[in-house]
Amino acid sequence: MSLANVLFVDDEVPFVEAMTKRLTRRDLQIIPAHSGDEALKKLKEHAGVEVVILDVKMPGMDGIETLQEIKRQFPLVEVIMLTGHATVESAIDGMKIGAFDYLMKPAEIDTLVAKVTEAAAKKRQHEEKIMQARMKAITTRRA
Amino acid sequence: MPFDTIITRLFPEKLARDKHYRSLIRNMLLTIIIVSLVPMILVSSTLYLQFRHSYKEKVSDHLRELVQKHKQNIDNYLQERLTDIRLMTARYGFERLKEEELLQRNLDLLKEEYEKAFVDLGVVDAQGYQKAYAGPFKLADVYYGDAEWFKDVKQKDHVISDVFLGLRGLPHFIVAVRSEAGGREWILRATIDFVAFNALVQNIRIGETGFAYILNRKGKFQTTPLTQPISPAVIDSSEPPDIWKRMFAESDDVQVFLRKDRAGQEYVYVEAPLKNGEWLLVYQQRASDAFADLNRSFAVTTMIMALGSAAVIIMALALSRRMVMRIAKADEEKHLMDEKVIETGKLASIGELASGVAHEINNPVAIMVEEAGWIGDLLEEEEFQGSKNIEELRRSLAQIKIQGKRCKEITRKLLSFARKTSLSVQDIQINELIDEIVGISAQRAKYAMVEITTRLQEGLPPIRVSLSELQQVMLNLINNALDAMEKKGGKLTLSTRAENGFVVVDVADTGAGIPAANLHRIFDPFFTTKAVGKGTGLGLSICYGIIENMGGRIEVQSTVDVGTTMSVHIPSVESESPAEKPNDHREDNQA
Numbered sequence: 001m002s003l004a005n006v007l008f009v010d011d012e013v014p015f016v017e018a019m020t021k022r023l024t025r026r027d028l029q030i031i032p033a034h035s036g037d038e039a040l041k042k043l044k045e046h047a048g049v050e051v052v053i054l055d056v057k058m059p060g061m062d063g064i065e066t067l068q069e070i071k072r073q074f075p076l077v078e079v080i081m082l083t084g085h086a087t088v089e090s091a092i093d094g095m096k097i098g099a100f101d102y103l104m105k106p107a108e109i110d111t112l113v114a115k116v117t118e119a120a121a122k123k124r125q126h127e128e129k130i131m132q133a134r135m136k137a138i139t140t141r142r143a
Numbered sequence: 144m145p146f147d148t149i150i151t152r153l154f155p156e157k158l159a160r161d162k163h164y165r166s167l168i169r170n171m172l173l174t175i176i177i178v179s180l181v182p183m184i185l186v187s188s189t190l191y192l193q194f195r196h197s198y199k200e201k202v203s204d205h206l207r208e209l210v211q212k213h214k215q216n217i218d219n220y221l222q223e224r225l226t227d228i229r230l231m232t233a234r235y236g237f238e239r240l241k242e243e244e245l246l247q248r249n250l251d252l253l254k255e256e257y258e259k260a261f262v263d264l265g266v267v268d269a270q271g272y273q274k275a276y277a278g279p280f281k282l283a284d285v286y287y288g289d290a291e292w293f294k295d296v297k298q299k300d301h302v303i304s305d306v307f308l309g310l311r312g313l314p315h316f317i318v319a320v321r322s323e324a325g326g327r328e329w330i331l332r333a334t335i336d337f338v339a340f341n342a343l344v345q346n347i348r349i350g351e352t353g354f355a356y357i358l359n360r361k362g363k364f365q366t367t368p369l370t371q372p373i374s375p376a377v378i379d380s381s382e383p384p385d386i387w388k389r390m391f392a393e394s395d396d397v398q399v400f401l402r403k404d405r406a407g408q409e410y411v412y413v414e415a416p417l418k419n420g421e422w423l424l425v426y427q428q429r430a431s432d433a434f435a436d437l438n439r440s441f442a443v444t445t446m447i448m449a450l451g452s453a454a455v456i457i458m459a460l461a462l463s464r465r466m467v468m469r470i471a472k473a474d475e476e477k478h479l480m481d482e483k484v485i486e487t488g489k490l491a492s493i494g495e496l497a498s499g500v501a502h503e504i505n506n507p508v509a510i511m512v513e514e515a516g517w518i519g520d521l522l523e524e525e526e527f528q529g530s531k532n533i534e535e536l537r538r539s540l541a542q543i544k545i546q547g548k549r550c551k552e553i554t555r556k557l558l559s560f561a562r563k564t565s566l567s568v569q570d571i572q573i574n575e576l577i578d579e580i581v582g583i584s585a586q587r588a589k590y591a592m593v594e595i596t597t598r599l600q601e602g603l604p605p606i607r608v609s610l611s612e613l614q615q616v617m618l619n620l621i622n623n624a625l626d627a628m629e630k631k632g633g634k635l636t637l638s639t640r641a642e643n644g645f646v647v648v649d650v651a652d653t654g655a656g657i658p659a660a661n662l663h664r665i666f667d668p669f670f671t672t673k674a675v676g677k678g679t680g681l682g683l684s685i686c687y688g689i690i691e692n693m694g695g696r697i698e699v700q701s702t703v704d705v706g707t708t709m710s711v712h713i714p715s716v717e718s719e720s721p722a723e724k725p726n727d728h729r730e731d732n733q734a
Contacts, residue, residue, distance in 0.1 A: 013505050018513035025520050084505040086556075106509035106547060109516055 002029040004120035005048045006039075009039040009066065010055040010082065019053075026113050036061030036069070043074055051100075053112070056083040056090045064090055064097070071098045076126055078119035082107065103135045156456075158471055163193040168467050175459035180452055191444055198437045203399040206413045206433070210426045211397050213355065214345045216416040216486060220343060221303050221318070221418060224260065224335055227253060228320045229301065232331045237324040240266045240331060246277040250314045253333075262315060262334040267293070269328040276332065281313050287332075292317045296330055303418055306365045313337070316365075335618065341366045344424070350435065353428035357417060365422055401430060431717055486666070487691070493668050493684075508554070512547035515540050556681040557668075570605040570716060571613065572648050573639050580617045581637065584625070591625045592632030593652075604715035606646050608693045613713075616686045620650045620709050623682060626673065627654025645695065645712040656703035665699065686711075 007027050010016045013034060031046055033039040035058060043049055056063035058103060067079055076117040081091045081102035091102035100119040103112060149170055151159045158164040158658050231240070231249055240246055246264050253261045263278020271288025289291045293305035296319045303316040319332035344366040347355045357365035397415040404410060409430035417424050431438060449727035518541045527533055581595055606613075624635050633653035640647050657665060664670045666687040671680030683697075690697050694714045 012510060015506065015510045015513060018510060018517050022513065022520055064395050078369075084502060084509075104514040105505060106551065109513075 001026075003027045003117050004051045005029045005031070005041060005046070006043055006116055007031045007033055007046070007052045009033045009036070009052060009058075009063075011035060011058045012055075022109055023113065023116075024108070028113065028116060035059070035065070036066035037062045039066055040069055040073065043070065043077065049074075049077060050123045051116050052077055053082055053116070054079050054099075055105075056081055056094065056102075062090075064094055067094050067097055067099055076123060078123045080112075080115055080119055117124045145614065153460060154467070158467060164467055164471060167470070167690055171463035171466060172459050174636070175462060176456060179455040179459070183451060183455075184420075184448070187444060191441065194440070195437055199434065202411075206411065206426065206428075207397045207399055209349070209547055210355075210413040210424065214417060214424050217357075217417055217424060224257075224318045224620045225301055225303060225320070226332065227257075228318055228331055228333050231318050232322045236267065237322065237327070237329040237471055241275045243275045243277055246275050250277040255385070255583060259336045259339045262336045264334075265332050267319075267330040269330075269450060274329075282310065285310065287501060290317075292319055292332070296321050296332075297328075303358045305361075305363070305421075313696050316340070340546055347426060348475050350428055352432040353426065355424060358423045360421055368427075383453070400461055405535060450657070454652075454698060468519070486663075497557040497668060501557040505548065508547055508550045512544060512625055515543040515547070515602050549639050553681070556685055563591070570607050573603060573648060573713075574599040574619065575600075576610070577637050577639065577648065580614065580621060584621050587622075587625055588635065591629050593625055593628050593635050594633075595635045595637065597637045599637075601643065602640050603646055606693075606713045607716050608713060611690045612693075616689050616711065617648070617650075619682045619686050620711070623652040624650055624652035624654065624707070624709075627652050627656075630655075633706075641715065642712070644715060646715045648711045649708055650714075651706060651708040653706040656707055657699070657701040658703055658704055662699065666697070 003026075006023065008016055008023070008030050010019075011034055016032045016034060023030050031042050031049065033042050035122050037060065039052065041056070043052070054063050054066060055069075060122055061069075061082075063081060067081070070077055070079055078100040078120075079094070079098070081094045081099045082105055083091045083102055084105050091099070094102060100122065101115055103115060146169065150165060154164075158168070235245065235249075240249075246266065250261060250264045253264075256659075263276065263280065263282070264286075265278070265282065267273050267287055271286050271290075271293050273282060273285045273287065286598065289309070290309075292302050295304070296302040299321075301320045302317070304319070306314050308314060314337040315334050317332050318335055319330050321328060321330050323329075340668045344355055344357055347353070355366075355369065359365055362382045363734045397413060399411065399413050401409055401411055411428050411430050411433045414428040415424045416422070437476070483501045519537070522533065522536060522540070523526070577597060577599060581597060584595065621635065621637075628635070635653075636649070636651045637650070638649045640649075652683040660671075661672065666683050667680075668684040669680040671686075673680075687697055690711055690713065693710045698710040698712070699707065700710075
């Protein structure tokens with residue numbers, strides 16, 4: 001079983017390919033996407049996505065807009081921003097909107113894996129809590 | 144050249160040597176002097192010339208009138224003497240006047256009436272023999288047949304002779320009247336006292352050098368000029384100036400003119416004809432005396448002009464000195480400003496370029512690093528284990544990763560340098576920041592054998608900047624200083640102070656210093672003197688960009704082998720900075 005289901009979004013195709021291969025090797029389930037639109041589409045198709053690794057600078061819908069949309073449609077999915085140096089401010093803005101964390105490109109692969117695992121754990125924890133709350137509500141009603 | 148000497152003495156050497164400023168000074172001086180002096184000279188000269196003309200006219204008119212009156216006096220005097228003799232002739236006749244007693248009585252009467260005008264009286268017959276005589280000399284029966292006056296009186300009925308010495312050997316002249324008695328001609332003659340007549344003529348004296356005399360048609364003096372003694376010899380031998388000989392024939396009126404004598408002395412001459420044009424009354428005065436007032440006013444005017452000119456020249460020098468020095472200062476400031484503008488513009492355009500390069504290079508580098516990582520991942524597969532070159536491949540991949548990181552570092556710094564927007568700003572107490580950074584650097588300083596000293600002024604106003612940026616700047620400056628002292632060790636002094644609304648941090652080291660040739664390049668991106676791989680040459684460019692963004696500036700002072708001081712000026716939050724209190728410095732030493 002994989003450590004986490006990850007949607008990897010970056011407009012640089014070779015980068016996505018290399019990262020996919022490397023992260024897959026480290027037991028992550030990677031779904032590649034190359035734009036904000038594609039990312040949203042893939043999220044709808046693959047309900048099991050836990051973490052999105054999102055490039056900040058992309059043509060068309062950029063990272064921040066995509067993040068806003070993801071958080072609106074899939075509030076439980078955790079997003080890690082991936083950025084070049086020029087967009088550190090944007091990444092910080094992203095954190096304010098609700099991103100889990102941000103990493104600088106090129107990132108240490110192990111750091112990235114650690115962050116993803118952490119984010120996935122948070123998401124699961126989150127879901128767990130929600131589940132517990134629901135169960136509690138049901139049992140209370142029955143009682 | 145005197146102009147050069149004046150400029151060298153009055154102006155700072157730097158200006159006096161510069162061709163541009165020299166010509167500026169020269170033009171300014173000439174313009175001021177010409178514009179001021181020319182109108183002054185023109186107005187003064189015109190006024191003076193007008194005044195001189197009027198004044199000379201006035202003096203001439205005055206002299207003309209004076210001489211005219213004097214001429215009338217003399218003419219009257221001579222006419223009266225002639226009338227006296229004529230009356231006597233008509234009243235007494237030849238026979239009675241032959242009586243010497245009557246003649247003597249008449250002489251006494253005349254002397255009484257006219258004091259010393261008459262010297263003697265004589266009655267002369269047609270042949271020229273003196274028939275009767277009254278007077279102080281023994282002249283009875285004297286023969287006058289050959290005398291000039293006798294010849295003249297035989298032709299006219301009366302005569303006033305020229306002055307001559309005659310038998311008595313004293314200067315005198317004769318007034319004679321011819322009459323007829325019983326078909327016989329006879330003559331009554333009187334001798335007029337020369338001294339009295341001379342005194343009458345000379346009775347016109349103006350100024351110090353004015354005097355009058357009489358000349359006859361032959362140009363001989365009839366009275367003694369004042370400058371010579373009354374002596375027959377002199378009168379007889381003195382030759383009058385040539386001009387009088389000419390003047391005789393020319394005019395009946397009083398004339399005024401100027402002439403120079405042989406010694407070059409100028410005189411005013413006024414001449415008037417006497418005795419129906421037989422004599423000429425001449426009045427003579429030195430021009431300098433006659434026009435003394437004019438000369439005095441000329442001297443005063445000249446002095447005022449000279450003083451005025453001197454004042455104008457001094458003012459022109461002072462004014463041009465002041466103006467040229469101001470212009471030189473403005474030029475210098477402009478020059479500095481230009482340099483700064485060029486430097487700022489250069490750094491700004493380099494910043495834009497750097498930003499573009501950094502963006503574009505970052506993604507490819509990331510891909511390269513990740514691909515290398517992927518190869519590394521693959522090499523871990525079993526099939527490659529024990530392969531011949533596996534170690535070499537791993538080393539090579541490690542090198543790619545290292546160089547990728549290096550690229551990452553460079554792009555990061557490039558972007559920091561180019562960054563236009565500042566990060567979140569906050570009020571910062573600079574002293575606290577310095578303390579923190581000294582703490583961070585302490586370990587490195589220890590290895591570099593550098594002693595860090597802080598001199599922090601208490602009560603500095605806060606500054607409103609991005610903390611991380613300022614940390615970056617201070618760390619960079621400290622690291623540079625430590626690098627400069629790495630070989631020999633030394634002292635690093637960090638001091639803070641308030642200055643004109645700025646908080647200033649001085650980072651002073653005792654390192655190798657920066658050669659003057661490099662001093663203006665140290666803020667240029669990629670300029671470094673460190674070994675390849677040790678420095679990117681971006682540190683100070685970034686610091687420059689950050690501090691400029693904060694509205695501050697970085698200044699550098701450096702002496703080779705003595706050390707370098709970097710001064711960072713950051714605007715303080717308070718508009719008014721507190722007065723500097725050097726005694727408030729607290730000192731800390733940290734090894």
